[in-house]
Every structure is written in C-alpha cells, then in structure tokens.
Amino acid sequence: MKIDIFANHVELTPAIKDFIEKKIGSLSKYTGGIEKSNARVEISLPSQHHHTGEIFYAEGNLNFGGTLLRAETENKDLYAAITEVRDELQEQIKKFKEKKLDARR
Numbered sequence: 001m002k003i004d005i006f007a008n009h010v011e012l013t014p015a016i017k018d019f020i021e022k023k024i025g026s027l028s029k030y031t032g033g034i035e036k037s038n039a040r041v042e043i044s045l046p047s048q049h050h051h052t053g054e055i056f057y058a059e060g061n062l063n064f065g066g067t068l069l070r071a072e073t074e075n076k077d078l079y080a081a082i083t084e085v086r087d088e089l090q091e092q093i094k095k096f097k098e099k100k101l102d103a104r105r
C-alpha cells in the first residue's frame with residue numbers, strides 16, 4: 001500500500017511519520033491484498049487562534065478497488081486523531097466488503 005503524508009502548520013517529524021505509516025499501513029490486511037490500494041493522510045492545525053489550546057485535524061483517503069473511502073476527525077491529541085481516522089476507515093472497509101458480499105448472495 002502506498003501512503004502519501006501531508007502536513008499543514010504541523011512539523012512532520014520522523015516519529016509522526018512512522019506512527020502514520022504503522023497505523024494506516026495496518027489497513028492493508030483489510031483491503032484484501034489489492035496491490036493498487038493507496039492512502040492519502042493529511043494532518044494539520046485547522047486554525048492558528050484557538051483559545052483553549054491546539055486542536056489537530058486528521059483526514060484520511062483510502063482508494064482501493066475503484067472505491068474511495070474518506071474519514072476526517074479533530075482531536076486535542078494528534079496521535080489520537082490519527083488513530084480515530086484509522087478506526088473509521090477500518091469500519092468503512094468492513095461495511096463496504098459486507099455490502100459487496102451481500103450483493104453476491
């Protein structure tokens with residue numbers, strides 16, 4: 001799986017990059033081994049003027065088998081936002097596969 005990572009107003013450190021590759025890369029077992037699946041992950045600070053601290057934004061787009069799945073979330077913790085995006089994409093993959101399986105029945 002190819003993973004493209006983009007960062008806006010956030011420094012993309014090697015630790016963050018490795019965390020994203022580990023979390024989003026774990027979705028490859030749910031895509032059924034489709035070689036041409038690719039993911040695009042964007043992390044950012046949506047604005048520079050929050051009064052209660054930083055709010056991080058994470059968005060994930062997963063393209064596999066001609067289907068585009070998209071998830072986005074905001075959280076006070078960057079790592080939690082990335083994990084939430086992974087969990088949401090995982091649920092969408094499962095739902096898509098169930099729908100495809102039910103259509104065949």
